[in-house]
Amino acid sequence: MSRSRPVVALDGPAGAGKSSVAQQVARALGFVLVDTGALYRGLALAASERGVSWDDGLALGRLAAELKLGFHATESGPRLTLDGVDREDAIRTLSMGDGASRVSRHPEVREALLGIQRALGSDGGVVLEGRDIGTVVFPDAEVKIFLTASAAERAKRRVMDLRARGQEANLEEVLSGIVERDTRDSTRPVAPLTAAADAVHVDTTGLSFEEVVAKVVGLVRERMS
Numbered sequence: 750m751s752r753s754r755p756v757v758a759l760d761g762p763a764g765a766g767k768s769s770v771a772q773q774v775a776r777a778l779g780f781v782l783v784d785t786g787a788l789y790r791g792l793a794l795a796a797s798e799r800g801v802s803w804d805d806g807l808a809l810g811r812l813a814a815e816l817k818l819g820f821h822a823t824e825s826g827p828r829l830t831l832d833g834v835d836r837e838d839a840i841r842t843l844s845m846g847d848g849a850s851r852v853s854r855h856p857e858v859r860e861a862l863l864g865i866q867r868a869l870g871s872d873g874g875v876v877l878e879g880r881d882i883g884t885v886v887f888p889d890a891e892v893k894i895f896l897t898a899s900a901a902e903r904a905k906r907r908v909m910d911l912r913a914r915g916q917e918a919n920l921e922e923v924l925s926g927i928v929e930r931d932t933r934d935s936t937r938p939v940a941p942l943t944a945a946a947d948a949v950h951v952d953t954t955g956l957s958f959e960e961v962v963a964k965v966v967g968l969v970r971e972r973m974s
């Protein structure tokens with residue numbers, strides 16, 4: 750079925766700048782923003798609070814099906830809710846980033862979160878940010894972008910982001926975490942992090958934030974004209 754406004758799939762590795770770019774692009778176009786990584790982080794958080802292991806795919810799949818994961822709109826952008834409670838701050842830690850990467854390996858988890866992601870984007874006029882949006886969640890997305898940057902650049906940005914949130918962050922530790930997470934995300938058997946064959950690659954190393962946003966907005970407008 751055709752949509753009147755496009756689905757924009759914005760995929761790429763951790764720290765490529767997806768979140769801030771997706772937020773600004775959605776704002777510029779008047780589109781809804783869906784940060785799909787937040788759903789995996791929310792599941793990792795719920796599991797850790799309920800004593801469910803990040804390695805237990807079956808139990809995680811059941812938990813994901815039971816939980817009410819969603820977003821509520823605020824002036825600063827959408828924030829994750831877990832069973833109706835705002836948990837945005839609790840999911841934005843290094844530990845929950847690691848947990849999200851671990852829980853996202855399980856096919857049961859990916860299956861359980863697929864329906865939520867599709868429901869959030871099906872009307873179009875939406876920017877979905879993640880790892881497998883253009884390949885699995887919306888293979889028919891009208892615009893597919895794969896955002897990358899060197900690991901060193903991504904680590905630098907993550908450290909700045911964590912410090913801005915008042916958290917301690919060590920560059921070397923963050924860099925080795927990113928390399929480890931890239932390997933895990935891109936080598937898992939189910940929905941690995943890979944660019945869709947028809948995705949446009951945008952390497953953000955050395956580009957300013959504004960340049961990246963302008964490039965992505967330009968690509969979307971091109972497809973809409």
Ligand code: DC
Nearest residue numbers: 785786787789849850853879880881
């Ligand atoms: O973008 P992020 O750092 O919030 O994502 C956290 C983890 O969630 C990431 O390491 C892999 C996983 N993830 C995924 O597997 N598929 C998505 N569409 C989004 C995130």
